């Protein structure tokens with residue numbers, strides 16, 4: 481019994497140290513692919529699927545279809561604006577493609593189970609206002625739904641996360657490997 485208790489404490493300490501390391505989550509090996517753009521839905525101004533459930537450590541992989549889309553993290557309360565504290569994820573305008581999928585994808589590991597709201601910051605055609613936005617791990621109990629986000633987005637003005645249109649943050653730009 482004494483030995484077991486000591487072992488349990490040691491394990492707890494180890495877990496505590498691991499979770500304290502900033503930005504570290506253990507990859508699950510699961511990949512959640514989301515397409516920025518669509519060949520069918522909403523005139524192409526669409527993330528597909530736009531409402532995703534993911535576990536901590538899942539890899540989110542954005543594939544970009546025509547024409548020139550981005551992914552920018554926002555809050556629920558301020559659609560089409562980056563997180564006010566500057567900590568949000570964004571892809572930059574690095575994935576323009578005239579047809580098919582862009583050569584690169586944008587990836588990041590899911591860090592927690594909090595809702596992750598995001599939008600496309602392309603202002604040529606007002607993508608966010610027209611419904612090009614989405615959520616990972618929506619909380620289905622609190623009324624903060626993607627439908628409400630979309631309704632609130634209609635009358636906003638899109639804000640870019642950086643003056644540098646190519647700047648990205650919080651993820652990786654890697655080659656788009658065929659399945």
Ligand SMILES: [Cu+2]
Pocket residue numbers: 525548549550600601602607612
């Ligand atoms: Cu877009």
